Amino acid sequence: MTFTTSDLTFKAYAYKNASTPIELTDETITLVQDPQNPSTYIPPPGKVLVKINYTSLNPVDVKLYHVATGPLFRQNKGFGRDFSGEVIAIGNETKSTLKVGDFVQGIYTKTFEKGTASQYLLVDPNEIEIATKPENLTLIEAASWPTVFGTAFLISKKIQYKNKKVLILGGGTSVGRYLVQIAKQEGAKEVAVTCSTRTQETLKELGADTVIDYTKHKNLVIPVLESVKATGKFDYILDTYGGNALFPEIDNILVRNGFYTTITGDYPGSDFSSLMWCVAASIYRTVSSKLGFSSFTYEFFMFKDFDNEIEQAKKYLSSGKIKIFIDSVYPFDQLDQAIEKLESGKTSGKVVVEVAKE
Ligand SMILES: NC(=O)c1ccc[n+]([C@@H]2O[C@H](COP(=O)([O-])OP(=O)(O)OC[C@H]3O[C@@H](n4cnc5c(N)ncnc54)[C@H](OP(=O)(O)O)[C@@H]3O)[C@@H](O)[C@H]2O)c1
Structure with missing residues (x-):
């Protein structure tokens, strides 16, 4: 034209x-x-x-x-x-x-x-x-x-899901829904999610094995520790909603040298002060992890671009196995x-x- x-x-x-x-x-x-x-x-x-x-x-x-x-x-x-x-x-x-x-x-x-x-x-x-x-x-x-599947896709490229136990905090978010599907397709042994009552069935249909209803648990630590008691510690925690509830008990929840990735940091809000706190808390956790002060790897994942992976992401998404x-x-x-x-x-x-x- x-x-x-x-x-x-x-x-x-x-x-x-x-x-x-x-x-x-x-x-x-x-x-x-x-x-x-x-x-x-x-x-x-x-x-x-x-x-x-x-x-x-x-x-x-x-x-x-x-x-x-x-x-x-x-x-x-x-x-x-x-x-x-x-x-x-x-x-x-x-x-x-x-x-x-x-x-x-x-x-x-x-x-x-x-x-x-x-x-x-x-x-x-x-x-x-x-x-x-x-x-x-x-x-x-x-x-x-592009943003939400791209985020789930790029995070998942760093993860060996096969036979691993995965906790997805915020399974009902757009990113969370894709992480559940990728984790199951890539062979995760068990996928546990947090979500509200209304999304439970959808996430089970996508493959979630355990559903923790965050509207019924003031403190997520209790149901998460119940899961640990039943089937062992988690290998990966992928946080798509934001929060810090699990950190006081993290050594009892995540395996040694496990992987905690967040895309939101400690505070889920979008107002200016939540964002500032989110950045500060995440810098602290990232530095602790890099200096070896934590028993696990902590990462604040930030989607900047596809790093030339957009064609691969598109192929995975359009395979017919991923629900949008x-x-x-x-x-x-x-x-x-x-x-x-x-x-x-x-x-x-x-x-x-x-x-x-x-
Ligand atoms: N760092 C990065 O590169 C990156 C990239 C993409 C997104 N993000 C961030 O990741 C977050 C999610 O993005 P999105 O677009 O996937 O979100 P979204 O689709 O807008 O997520 C909304 C869903 O969040 C769930 N939710 C609400 N309260 C919750 C709680 N207390 N615990 C767990 N889940 C809760 C609700 O699902 P249920 O009712 O089903 O629970 C709600 O439907 C946002 O903060 C976004 O800014 C970061």
Whole structure:
């Protein structure tokens, strides 16, 4: 596709900082003259222009909004990072196998720059990993997986699940649902999860062997120790919700040299002070673990990018053996309601926003 003017104007959600609303704004992408046809315009060299169909929301989108405080945050920042859409134009000298007309999905990983709750996105495919959409996924499903399945996939690459006992704290989160499925597929001997009453059956269907209902246990240590008494200590604890309840008894719960990975740290909240405490507590635990003061390895896993693994992740996800969970799809003009749902703590999978119909 080529354009007859150099300015492509469109709508995108943006905010300046945590004190300003996330609102629809007018954005512009500046195109360049096509040397082969000077009356038309194409994306700048090395860039791919994607017309976005769907964006899925992640708690990190809201967390980034909350941490954008202080005088440095004055420029507009886009909202959202997961997307699916169609490649509609490609700049000259772009090193990519993508073609115009390809349906794709990806994550826009540049923090505090553009966002994917936007009608268009201009990206360098060598900086932002994009993959063509698997044929067996809808565009809604395609937008739903990059961050959450990517996180579960990359964490799982560090783990030997075969014949091991695994505890997934927050089995009902989007990341947790994928971890349960991967752990079982990769041969875990036993997978225990924490989740609310309403998600128990779903997680059992995905393969969870033991379900601990966090709404019925004020202190998770008691049911976790019961599991240890029944079938032994855990080899891995994967925390997708956040908390520190198990640490006082960790040596009785996790095998020596076991592995504790969290993607949220000690505090599950998304407000500024929870995030600061979360970082401080996690730095302390990471340093203790690295200096050998802990009997186990502790890691705060942070998804930065796919590290060139997006094709492998896509292949695993689209094998037909992994179930994708979409909680709801909101129209583009209802981002505020979509965020409210995301933050309700009552989602069953991903909240997706429809930017343009398939
Ligand atoms: N570090 C990273 O790279 C990274 C990457 C992705 C996500 N994250 C973080 O990981 C967390 C999960 O993300 P997500 O997108 O998977 O979340 P999500 O899908 O929004 O998770 C929502 C679910 O959390 C569960 N939950 C609520 N209270 C809980 C509790 N007390 N204990 C256990 N589970 C509880 C609920 O499920 P039930 O009702 O079924 O229990 C709820 O439906 C977020 O904090 C996110 O920011 C970090």
